[in-house]
Amino acid sequence: MSKQEATREQTASMEDYLEAIANLGEGKKVVRVKQISEMIGVKMPSVTSALKKLSEQELVEHARYGHIKLTPEGDRIARDVIRRHEALTRFFAQALGIDKETAEEDACKIEHVISSLSMERLTKFVEFIEACPLGSANFPGRYEYYLEHGELPLDCSSRNVRKKK
Amino acid sequence: MSKQEATREQTASMEDYLEAIANLGEGKKVVRVKQISEMIGVKMPSVTSALKKLSEQELVEHARYGHIKLTPEGDRIARDVIRRHEALTRFFAQALGIDKETAEEDACKIEHVISSLSMERLTKFVEFIEACPLGSANFPGRYEYYLEHGELPLDCSSRNVRKKK
DNA sequence: TATAATTGTTAGACATGTCTAACAATTATA
């Protein structure tokens, strides 16, 4: 209800292509169809086909057999996907203590489906955890204790509960 | 690497159908094509078509114009989806303080793509938060403070950081 | 610089999952 998307929504696939092109193009590097296909895990004709579609939407510039480049709008979308990707990876890796590889895999999937509200909150959550790891009564540390021992740390016992207001 | 799926992976769509049938069938209630179509937000022929596919995989029993019922295997898969759905909803609602509706929407999407490792950790995380909300230095409360004021609570300041070991 | 290797494209098949239109079965009600 509150979400009024101004720009055309992209599918998960198209977001993946934009993201890959942005990542491969970092620092003015030339981007090749082959690289994109390897990064995404599809065959080259799939890339050509996607580039055609993205060109029609003016998100990518693509000369036949030639250069591949994001338009400003394509770049904006790609950056947004990458931003989500990074926040999600950090959440899974830092906050939940998941190995980098799995964290990346999950981020790759979730980045395409999560709402902007949840994304925003999750980002703040990670910032909070990272900025305040010990002050917040060593949150990740306690969480790890719980993961390892399967029971709550001592200072979570009920006698401590009524310290609120 | 560690994940060796014994049962055939289902697509997000098929998982949605199984989930809807399980939810609608709670307490022996008769399940209708119409209801499924409304719950998922597709037209009836899409449901008929999905039921055919699921019947072939023996996840659903479906008599033409007649009853719709999950097989034990179909039910197992549906329960699993529902379990993920609920944990995700609780995470977004309880831990991140997101409204129930958005929490549900996000859970509906993410339940189909998250890894079992992340799911397990996230579940434990929610259990931890819910079991230990005040003892853990009022974690959700501090997080809300951060959300509202945009800065860390006082006791996150650097002078408190070296209290680790 | 010919030729071989590599990279990229085109054409068209295929899988998934949706839809509309037309019809069939079932259920409700006059």
Next chain:
DNA sequence: TATAATTGTTAGACATGTCTAACAATTATA
């Protein structure tokens, strides 16, 4: 219990995105 309303199915179109096979362009190298 005929008839109308509702629910469900079938047939087939369509959109998305993948693939293989064949060919074309580019680049590397003999």
